[in-house]
Amino acid sequence: MKHGSQCPKCGSDRIWAIDKLARPVPGSLRDAEVIHVMAVRVERPPTALDRIVGNESPAELRIVGVFEARICAECGYTEWYANEVNDGLLELSQMEGTGVRLLSTASRGGPFR
Numbered sequence: 311m312k313h314g315s316q317c318p319k320c321g322s323d324r325i326w327a328i329d330k331l332a333r334p335v336p337g338s339l340r341d342a343e344v345i346h347v348m349a350v351r352v353e354r355p356p357t358a359l360d361r362i363v364g365n366e367s368p369a370e371l372r373i374v375g376v377f378e379a380r381i382c383a384e385c386g387y388t389e390w391y392a393n394e395v396n397d398g399l400l401e402l403s404q405m406e407g408t409g410v411r412l413l414s415t416a417s418r419g420g421p422f423r
């Protein structure tokens with residue numbers, strides 16, 4: 311459905327396209343935020359300001375990707391797609407404790423599931 315015009319479940323050609331999925335900001339009735347693929351706290355080297363204020367474990371939030379969706383207007387079948395993810399996930403996969411890794415059958419002679 312991402313590039314096609316028919317629902318694979320019911321055959322309908324009425325497909326909603328949502329380029330960036332969003333949700334309400336918790337506690338707000340007026341604001342919305344984009345749904346990112348991943349957000350993870352990663353440690354970073356301390357800055358001079360960290361030393362002044364006594365921040366002994368400085369960290370920052372790394373945010374990766376956005377989701378888009380296609381939704382069948384007839385049956386509700388939905389496909390999610392992750393966009394803008396490869397650079398950020400590659401960086402996170404090289405850091406310990408992020409839980410990000412690339413599974414590829416090319417190096418293992420797959421396909422295996």
Ligand SMILES: [Zn+2]
Pocket residue numbers: 317318319320321322382383384385386387
């Ligand atoms: Zn459908």
